[in-house]
Amino acid sequence: MGEVNQTAVTSTEDILLQRIRQVAAMNKGKEGNLIQVLHMVQGVYGYLPLEVQEIVSIELGIPLAEVSGVASFYSFFSTQPRGRHTIRICLGTACYVRGGVTIVDTLEKNLGVGIGQTTKDGMFSFEVARCIGSCGLAPAMSIDAVVYPHVKPDEVSGILQSWYKKDEEEGVI
């Protein structure tokens, strides 16, 4: 059983890496497309570990140092595995003024991890957003594409639980 699983994982991994090669190869020679390629590759693989950066480097013919330099410069690119869901707590000025920090503190206590980290169970990656453009609904946070307006500290725990429940219902956990 274990062996079968192992093969399945490897082949999924191979498929992913193959798709990354294709994405990169399709963009070879297009001037200045590195950032767009990294967006697509991260979309396929979930994050950008060194081996993935190497593939991009080879396929595009750009030195690994340059690929790595770009991947580490921009906050949208991650070199670490990410949680199934991304919590973005907005700390734009409006949300900050309306009490966004107390939501951050409450989230940290609830999740057991700090900003920029992923929970041990792989459920949530916890990030700060500089402005999600919901300034009229401050303080706001988003989990994946769902925006929660006017968040209060005592609502946080319930919001997180609802995602565990949803994943359970969908059979993800």
Place this chain on the structure above:
Amino acid sequence: MSAIYSLKIKSPADLVELRDNFLKRTTGFRHTIYICGGAGCISSHSEDVVQALKKAIALRGLAQEIRMVSTGCIGLCAEGPCMIVDPDGVFYGQLTPEKVRMIVDRHLIGGRVVTEYTYFDRQKQEYIPYTKDLPFFNKQVKIALRNVGRIDYSSIEDYIGHDGYAALSKVLTDWGRDKTIQEVTDSGLRGRGGAGFPTGVKWKSGHDQPGDQKYIICNADEGDPGAFMDRSILEGDPHSVIEALIIGGYCIGANKGYIYVRAEYPLAIERLQEALEQARGVGLLGENILGSGFDFDLEIRIGAGAFVCGEETALINSIEGKRGEPRQKPPFPFQSGLWGCPTIINNVETLANICAVINRGAEWFSSYGVGRSKGTKVFALAGDIVNSGIIEIPMGISMREIIYDIGGGMKDNKKFKSVQSGGPSGGCLTEDHLDVSVDYESLAAAGAIIGSGGLIAMDENTCMVDTARYFMEFIQDESCGHCVPCRIGTKRMLELLQRMTNGEAEEEDIENLETLAKTVSETAMCALGQTAPNPVLTTIKYFRDEYIAHVRDKKCPAHICAALKEYTIDPEKCKGCGMCARGCPVNAISGEKAQPHAIDPAVCVKCGSCKAVCRFDAVVLS
């Protein structure tokens, strides 16, 4: 929509025909409903409202009589989801599926306005149903936002029906390059991204620069926290930006343009992409546009989460696929920009003004505004204010009119303390500045800037030292690290501010902070670093007593700085009801039933929820 793709617009006459057909098709409806599909309303579940409205209209058999338009941001985000019903001009806010069903029955069928779902003025304690009576709407002048909230963002026909691509037609067939540039110059339009450089002068320098390959770029990397004006334009009227880029490209002699949008705006990217495909589909982008012989195409480039990329030379590096670090100027982008070619970069809102200037003339445009600040400015109004949202005002009205008339005053009847204008490059103004004219020169003289247009109103419960620290933390996080003053200087400034908010600073630290701020602003390489000290310098200038309270008395007068405040429970007043313990998000409160409770300061996150729920006033903030 599919019909439009089979149609090609090959000449100005085709364009006029399409416009006339659209207008014919859309007249004769008993009501037109403009329903907001802006990002703010979407997060307030406007999609459910749209579906309920569609269903109710279909169910009552009104589809032939009532026209529904899904628009961009109507502006009053605080009241979202919202809609406007014409021809009456009635504004309905905080909509739910139940409310819209009621509005269909009582207003659209019964003919009576459902007053209790319209705007409620808390100061006057009355409902104001009509937009013409609402200060939020009637004090505004919409030029850049002329179509946002009034047309279907996804329809090129709707745009053409509202004189869309008429300016392009005029420029290509009648005016030519020189007259167009002259008209833009005469209008007095200045860059709306923050710097305020005259747009016509910029285009002229692009035009005069020799070179076979030139580029025009739209800077849609709207990074200032609290600013979402450009987003509302891209999401609500993408064609106005595309049309202006074609005109700009034609004027400077570029056949290729880029729109650089930040990755945080997926909806804007989606709508822009769709608009580009439509324009290409009908032949308004591509070869031989409107039979003029002019070729032009556009490409979207998506950012990847770096604030500094809003700086034009960093943005150019990012489009080239490099790290978004700024370049030394000169050479300026108009001399050597993208891939070393002459490049003109305009902000979204600047471009959104262009077609209005060409259609209605420089004289009309410059009739709005004061002094050297012509036309209007779009602001994102947010913070502790009643009517948060997107507004466009003629330059020269006072900050008081913006905050109290359009903005409806401060939330919860709290006292106004400060307004922050211009984001991390801007400054904090006080009550004494409320009558300052809102234009480039007057705001700069007061120590703030118009900037890109973020306006954050702050009430008495705001700590200005903490606000300065907030902006410095932002800058420090976003400093690209290229030059020393910004990389290290802002780090040291942040540390000084952190010491102040932690109650660990000495009195001389205020002076140290001022000296360092001036050094950074004089020596940093790009605008990000040069303007980064502004929030610090203005808060020290106008709120020095608060800084002194933090460093000398170790007190935060606004009770915001967590290290300087403590929540305790007065055992005399506490009845042991347990309300606070149940509401505490971090379980910091313990105590036996009917016995005085206590807060564990090591666990407490100082959120204040215990104080909010206590019915016996037993929670004390010190």
